[in-house]
Amino acid sequence: MSSTQVTDAWLVVPLYQEEAVIGDVVAEARETFPGIVCVDDGSADDSAARARTAGAVVVRHPVNLGQGAALQTGIDWVLERTDARYLVTFDADGQHQVSDAVAMVHRAREEDLAVVFGSRFLDRRTRPGLLKRVVLMVAVWVTNRSTGLRLTDAHNGLRVIRRDAAQRVQLRQNRMAHATEIVAQLGRTGLPWAEQPVHLLYTDYSRAKGQSLLNSVNILVELVFR
Numbered sequence: 001m002s003s004t005q006v007t008d009a010w011l012v013v014p015l016y017q018e019e020a021v022i023g024d025v026v027a028e029a030r031e032t033f034p035g036i037v038c039v040d041d042g043s044a045d046d047s048a049a050r051a052r053t054a055g056a057v058v059v060r061h062p063v064n065l066g067q068g069a070a071l072q073t074g075i076d077w078v079l080e081r082t083d084a085r086y087l088v089t090f091d092a093d094g095q096h097q098v099s100d101a102v103a104m105v106h107r108a109r110e111e112d113l114a115v116v117f118g119s120r121f122l123d124r125r126t127r128p129g130l131l132k133r134v135v136l137m138v139a140v141w142v143t144n145r146s147t148g149l150r151l152t153d154a155h156n157g158l159r160v161i162r163r164d165a166a167q168r169v170q171l172r173q174n175r176m177a178h179a180t181e182i183v184a185q186l187g188r189t190g191l192p193w194a195e196q197p198v199h200l201l202y203t204d205y206s207r208a209k210g211q212s213l214l215n216s217v218n219i220l221v222e223l224v225f226r
Contacts, residue, residue, distance in 0.1 A: 009086035009105050009160070010035035012074035013056070014067045018092040019045040021205060026054035029098050035084060037077050038092070039070040047092075068178025072171040079166060087166050089159045093205065096158045100198040104160040107196060114165040114191030117151060117183075118158035122197035149187045151195060155179045158198055165191050
């Protein structure tokens with residue numbers, strides 16, 4: 001086993017219709033994180049098989065329930081089946097970088113943090129485009145108003161969550177609104193947290209697979225009225 005491997009953290013990867021990239025995402029991540037669970041959320045393609053072949057544990061939903069539900073299933077699985085001290089929520093589409101996840105786990109250890117939130121807006125490396133940036137900034141405003149936290153990036157799926165904090169997460173927003181719900185639940189724990197600058201890779205593939213601007217606006221409307 002490589003001395004550079006992170007053995008006290010498991011990656012939790014919600015997975016839906018990502019057969020084109022998930023094998024490479026898992027294979028690259030497993031060089032550093034030997035523990036990876038992918039929650040296949042009712043994919044109709046070969047996503048689950050490719051994730052399993054690349055070395056991930058795969059848990060399957062028989063039907064599509066949404067990313068929030070997949071994330072909760074993955075969190076529960078790690079808490080019940082492993083003794084991991086940390087969970088890292090990690091996207092399946094190749095936007096997140098393993099090096100950022102490693103840096104966030106190291107920071108959680110060194111500063112005794114229960115949560116480290118990734119932020120694409122703490123430096124200038126990530127370029128989401130003007131319209132998406134505006135929508136994401138509105139999401140930040142809504143999330144900060146509703147949770148009492150002061151984040152710079154509310155809908156970033158790269159997070160490190162210590163075991164004691166993860167035990168208090170019970171997501172009920174199955175769709176994308178879970179991103180605000182998880183921030184609220186982690187904030188209510190009163191446990192120490194920080195934000196970490198991360199670099200999201202916007203490729204043609206990830207842009208095609210990502211949330212449309214209209215859908216992002218719909219998410220914001222849902223959050224406001226809830």
